[in-house]
Amino acid sequence: MISKFKSEQCDVYSNVPIPPDFNTFWKQAAQQGYKPKIATVAKVLLFPADCTALGDLVINIATDSWWGPYMPYKSSLDGTTAKALADAYTASSGKQWLQALGSTYSLFEVAQAAFTAAGDPRDRAGVASALGKVSYSGICGPLDFTKGPFPGIGIINPVGIQWRKGTNFPYEPVVVDNSLNTDVPVGGDLIATNS
Secondary structure: OHHHHHHOOOOEEEEOOOHHHHHHHHHHHHHOOOOOOEEEEOOOOOOHHHHHHHHHHHOOOEEEEOOOOOOOOEOOOOOOEHHHHHHHHHHHHOOOOOHHHHHHHHHHHHHHHHHHHHOOOOOHHHHHHHHOOOEEEEOOEEEEOOOOOOOOOOOOOOEEEEEEEOOOOOEEEEEEEOOOOOOOOOOOOOOOOOO
16 A cells, blocks of 8 residues: 555545554555655544654644644633643643543533523433533534534534644644634644655
8 A cells, every 4th residue: 555655656645544553554654655745634643642652753744633722712611711621631640631621521511501401400301402402612612503514413613733743742733724613723834744
């Protein structure tokens, strides 16, 4: 596969692999001299541990981010900002924040909104009905379950990031594209993966 990419001069690599597969592929690609100008992967580089496993080969690989401390949002429950939530996680765990922290937190916000709208949190039918109508702004930004793409589905608008050498951790994400979520400031330019 790598030989085919090289022979066809594939300058853009885009994929949705699982972390172990990408880790193996990307290391072998580097060994065999396959260096696309831009590499963007979904799912595989969501967690800092996956980035650390690749070492410096992760630098400037692009992916999406649905939550991070760079988002200008705050909790609908207690007003905690995205940055404060990430900082508190890091302070208590000693580890780098995770994207899943925000989306997991938002589950409690959604539940609170549905329970409140239903009036009686023990009314299963009322809560189920209220869930499909939740529309609020919280730690992940605005979520509207009435818009869809189908009723009952709320979409978190992601931003594009690239992993770079970090200052607090070995590798940190930098927002390079906010076209799907202009509330989030861009933190740097998109750089060629293999410049």
